[in-house]
Amino acid sequence: MIIHHLHGSEIFIGENALNSLPDWLGAHVTSKRVFVLVDHQTELSCLPLFISVMHSRYEIVKITIPAGERNKTLELCVYVWNRLLDYNAVKSDVLISLGGGMITDLGGLAASLYKRGMNFVHIPTSLMGMTDAAIGGKTAVDFNNIKNAIGLFSNPKSIFIDPVFLLSLPEREIANGWAEVVKHSLIADVSIWNDLPVDVFACPSFDLLLRSIAVKLTVVHDDFEEKGKRKILNFGHTIGHAIETIHLESRTVLLHGEAVVWGMLVETEIAVKKNLISADKAILIQQKLITFFCLDKLKTINGDQLINFLLQDKKNEQNKFLFSLITDIGNCSWNCEVEAEVILSSVQKFISVQ
Numbered sequence: 001m002i003i004h005h006l007h008g009s010e011i012f013i014g015e016n017a018l019n020s021l022p023d024w025l026g027a028h029v030t031s032k033r034v035f036v037l038v039d040h041q042t043e044l045s046c047l048p049l050f051i052s053v054m055h056s057r058y059e060i061v062k063i064t065i066p067a068g069e070r071n072k073t074l075e076l077c078v079y080v081w082n083r084l085l086d087y088n089a090v091k092s093d094v095l096i097s098l099g100g101g102m103i104t105d106l107g108g109l110a111a112s113l114y115k116r117g118m119n120f121v122h123i124p125t126s127l128m129g130m131t132d133a134a135i136g137g138k139t140a141v142d143f144n145n146i147k148n149a150i151g152l153f154s155n156p157k158s159i160f161i162d163p164v165f166l167l168s169l170p171e172r173e174i175a176n177g178w179a180e181v182v183k184h185s186l187i188a189d190v191s192i193w194n195d196l197p198v199d200v201f202a203c204p205s206f207d208l209l210l211r212s213i214a215v216k217l218t219v220v221h222d223d224f225e226e227k228g229k230r231k232i233l234n235f236g237h238t239i240g241h242a243i244e245t246i247h248l249e250s251r252t253v254l255l256h257g258e259a260v261v262w263g264m265l266v267e268t269e270i271a272v273k274k275n276l277i278s279a280d281k282a283i284l285i286q287q288k289l290i291t292f293f294c295l296d297k298l299k300t301i302n303g304d305q306l307i308n309f310l311l312q313d314k315k316n317e318q319n320k321f322l323f324s325l326i327t328d329i330g331n332c333s334w335n336c337e338v339e340a341e342v343i344l345s346s347v348q349k350f351i352s353v354q
């Protein structure tokens, strides 16, 4: 088992990492009951293993919310607070988020605001959660159709990353998680890029999982509050979030990672237009993204709507569009100013815009 410390969080990574949870709770939490936040899917796929590991040492109070990004809302945060109040939860109780990034984002926010902050722990169960969402202390819900509009930086007391949960993850969700692994390779670790498997629906080896997690840990360790370097983690996310938001409003379901892949494709093009990366290298990257992720067509998007969503992006300053853009495989710059025309022409290369 590997143990990391990151801004007040203890992070346990390894096969059977989950088995360390009861002892960790015994040493750090006085309460004999735990609140467990799950969605309807992780309740079925992950909660039974969680309960068996707890060996009846704790009373388990389950809080279940519906699955999916559309439910990462303030309303469901309120639901969690009501359930905590129903049980007279106090600050020294602990809320354990057992699920993908939707659950850890919402659970982290709910716990951080409840009575000015109760203990919370993350157990990520999706590839996206293990390599990215659960690490780094960003918590949020979507609001008024703006991704992650309401949130705060707040670190869980501990994180247990156990690949056993990946066994029940549907193939589409595995491919979704690969998006962040590939992003980590493009921004900081060419060795991950070189070792990518052929099959996007296969779980990564434990070694690759560790290298991907290492990128996130290093970047966050150096710049927790995202004053500078941490912005490289946003590569693919400026366009990705806008595309994800546009699809949130429509019937076509597009997962976060799927939107980020489109974002990386377009933002690599922007990097070419801004003379940050050579056209040859960009083509190599883009072709690999298209084949590895088996990309098909996206629905036509409205250019004005896209620009409007980009204006809401938290990374912007003084109404300038600021991007994190790769300069090579394994290297990324941040705060790159990009003009609206460059954005739209780069989007148009891959997605039809009306």
Ligand SMILES: NC(=O)c1ccc[n+]([C@@H]2O[C@H](COP(=O)([O-])OP(=O)(O)OC[C@H]3O[C@@H](n4cnc5c(N)ncnc54)[C@H](O)[C@@H]3O)[C@@H](O)[C@H]2O)c1
Pocket (backbone or CB within 6 Å): 039, 040, 041, 042, 045, 046, 067, 068, 069, 072, 099, 100, 101, 102, 103, 105, 125, 126, 127, 128, 129, 132, 133, 134, 135, 136, 137, 138, 139, 148, 165, 166, 167, 168, 169, 170, 173, 176, 256, 257
């Ligand atoms: N806080 C951050 O730094 C950060 C970083 C990246 C992504 N995110 C957020 O994370 C979310 C995406 O995360 P996600 O892709 O994990 O989405 P998710 O939490 O919605 O999970 C995807 C689906 O997989 C199911 N699932 C999860 N684990 C499972 C398992 N072991 N077996 C079977 N089914 C399982 C869930 O029930 C859900 O239906 C987005 O909201 C995104 O904004 C946050």
